[in-house]
Amino acid sequence: MKQVFQKPVSLKDVQTHFCPGCHHGTYHRLVAEAMDEFGVQGRTIGVASVGCSVFLYSYFDIDVVEAPHGRAPAVATGVKRARPDAFVFTYQGDGDLAAIGTAEIIHAANRGEDITVIFVNNTTYGMTGGQMAPTTLVGQRTSTSPFGRNAAKDGSPIRMAELLSQLEGVAFSARVAVNNPRNLMDAKKQIRKAFRYQAEGKGFSFIEALSSCPTNWGMDPLAANARVGTEMCGYFPLGVFKDTANFHAG
Amino acid sequence: MARIEIDESRCKGCGLCTLACSRKLIVMGSTINRQGYVSALMTSREQCTGCALCAEMCPDVAIAVYK
Ligand SMILES: Cc1ncc(C[n+]2csc(CCOP(=O)(O)OP(=O)(O)O)c2C)c(N)n1
Ligand code: SF4
Ligand code: SF4
Ligand code: SF4
Ligand SMILES: [Mg+2]
Numbered sequence: 165m166k167q168v169f170q171k172p173v174s175l176k177d178v179q180t181h182f183c184p185g186c187h188h189g190t191y192h193r194l195v196a197e198a199m200d201e202f203g204v205q206g207r208t209i210g211v212a213s214v215g216c217s218v219f220l221y222s223y224f225d226i227d228v229v230e231a232p233h234g235r236a237p238a239v240a241t242g243v244k245r246a247r248p249d250a251f252v253f254t255y256q257g258d259g260d261l262a263a264i265g266t267a268e269i270i271h272a273a274n275r276g277e278d279i280t281v282i283f284v285n286n287t288t289y290g291m292t293g294g295q296m297a298p299t300t301l302v303g304q305r306t307s308t309s310p311f312g313r314n315a316a317k318d319g320s321p322i323r324m325a326e327l328l329s330q331l332e333g334v335a336f337s338a339r340v341a342v343n344n345p346r347n348l349m350d351a352k353k354q355i356r357k358a359f360r361y362q363a364e365g366k367g368f369s370f371i372e373a374l375s376s377c378p379t380n381w382g383m384d385p386l387a388a389n390a391r392v393g394t395e396m397c398g399y400f401p402l403g404v405f406k407d408t409a410n411f412h413a414g
Numbered sequence: 415m416a417r418i419e420i421d422e423s424r425c426k427g428c429g430l431c432t433l434a435c436s437r438k439l440i441v442m443g444s445t446i447n448r449q450g451y452v453s454a455l456m457t458s459r460e461q462c463t464g465c466a467l468c469a470e471m472c473p474d475v476a477i478a479v480y481k
Contacts (some may be wrong), residue, residue, distance in 0.1 A: 165417060169466040169479035182473065184451060185428030189473030345434050345467040378428075385428035 172196040174205045176225050185385020187375035187392075188216055188284060190342045192223055194352055195255070195282055198359045199226070204251040209243050211236040213265075215257035216290045234265020237272035240279045251362065253280040258299040259289040262322050266298075269328070276333025276367040280358045283324060283370065286377040287396065294380030298322045301399055306380070321399060325372040329406035335367035337406040341374040343392040347402065354404065366408060374400055416464025416481045420454050424476040427451035431468035431477060437461055440468055 171177060175196035182189045199205050205226055212220035214233040221228035231239040236254035244252040261269050261283050272279070288306055289295040296309040299321050303312040313321075329337040336358055340351035351373070358369035374396050378388035420431075420440075425447060431454055432440045439462055443455035454476075456462070464481035 165415060165480040167478060168464060168481045169469040169477070171475045175475065179424060179449075180474065184426035185430060186473060189475070190471070193473075193475055342471075345470060348470055385430065386433065389430060389433070 172200045174199040174225055176223055180223055181219065183379045185376060185378045185388060187342050191282065191284055191373050194355050196224060198355050201356065202359055202363060207249060208251040211240040211254040213256035213260040215260050217255050217257060217284060220255055234260050235268050237268040237281065241272055241277045244277060244279050253282060255282045258285040258297045262298040262324055273328045273368050274331045274333045278362055278365055278367055280362045280369045283372045284375045285372055286375040288377055288380050290377045290380055301395060323400060325370060325405050328370050333368050334370060334406055335408040336361045336369040338404040339372040339400055339402050341392055341397060341402055343389050416462045417459065418456055418462055418468060419478045420456060421476045422447055422453045424474050425451060425453035426474050427453055428473065430471045434467040434471040
């Protein structure tokens with residue numbers, strides 16, 4: 165018998181601090197698998213954000229720069245311009261990317277920086293205790309919206325994958341989920357595609373990764389996993405919103 | 415012939431692997447591991463197809479699959 169499923173080489177063999185059932189762990193593995201597949205582990209520089217994914221450097225067996233909150237796309241821009249041979253990605257939460265880091269993500273995308281962004285949307289500020297984020301669903305109770313998000317007062321959740329797909333510099337933008345095997349297999353495919361676009365120098369590639377946060381949603385892992393499908397996918401549809409291969413064939 | 419191995423010490427007891435297996439071969443056990451979680455348990459080993467969907471779903475990369 166031969167081993168047909170194992171930990172990717174680009175992922176360290178360590179216990180993570182993630183809560184049980186948190187999809188951050190799954191996305192870490194999918195990103196590491198894509199790195200293995202493209203054979204870029206040795207020349208990859210990851211840019212970590214601030215949030216529950218802050219320990220990127222403890223879990224990936226690659227070089228990692230830790231960026232200030234929200235600034236990962238700006239730091240990644242510098243890294244990629246100084247080292248165009250490097251494979252550069254950021255890994256950011258929704259509080260990080262869609263709130264404090266809105267300016268950085270929009271302009272890095274608009275400039276068409278040749279980097280890949282993995283955007284983990286769990287509809288909340290996970291690390292700091294579940295505050296409302298720009299992605300929090302209408303009606304969702306959080307520690308700063310105890311009566312539920314109110315669209316009239318707080319605005320409606322931002323759909324980042326669609327928003328960024330409007331920008332000329334963006335080569336690829338997709339939204340994925342890992343709440344069931346079918347979605348997970350598609351997520352693998354889209355993450356690989358985002359990596360391939362960077363490898364081919366096509367420009368900015370963006371993956372919005374719908375994720376659970378059982379702890380701050382006040383749910384057990386199975387209920388939180390189910391919520392990704394029943395509540396999140398309705399407002400945040402899965403799919404590819406921009407693929408330059410479809411615009412300029414060849 | 416296929417086989418899975420659950421690393422009991424890495425398992426956080428989330429149960430996502432139990433959802434993934436269409437044959438329902440994985441159940442939650444009754445022992446608590448050193449992290450304090452009830453870990454997942456493989457039942458009828460003979461029936462495993464080695465599809466690896468349980469391993470794919472595991473956020474903690476606690477399952478290895480052999481085929
Ligand atoms: C400049 C600055 N402001 C605020 C914080 C506090 N802070 C830490 S993590 C975080 C938000 C994390 O939420 P998100 O990016 O969604 O990541 P998650 O933990 O949900 O994966 C905030 C506001 C900080 N560390 N630095
Ligand atoms: S607080 Fe939420 S996002 Fe952070 S590790 Fe726990 S479940 Fe994951
Ligand atoms: S490998 Fe497939 S058949 Fe075997 S336990 Fe896992 S999900 Fe079930
Ligand atoms: S998915 Fe992984 S961590 Fe969760 S119960 Fe199964 S083996 Fe344990
Ligand atoms: Mg978040």
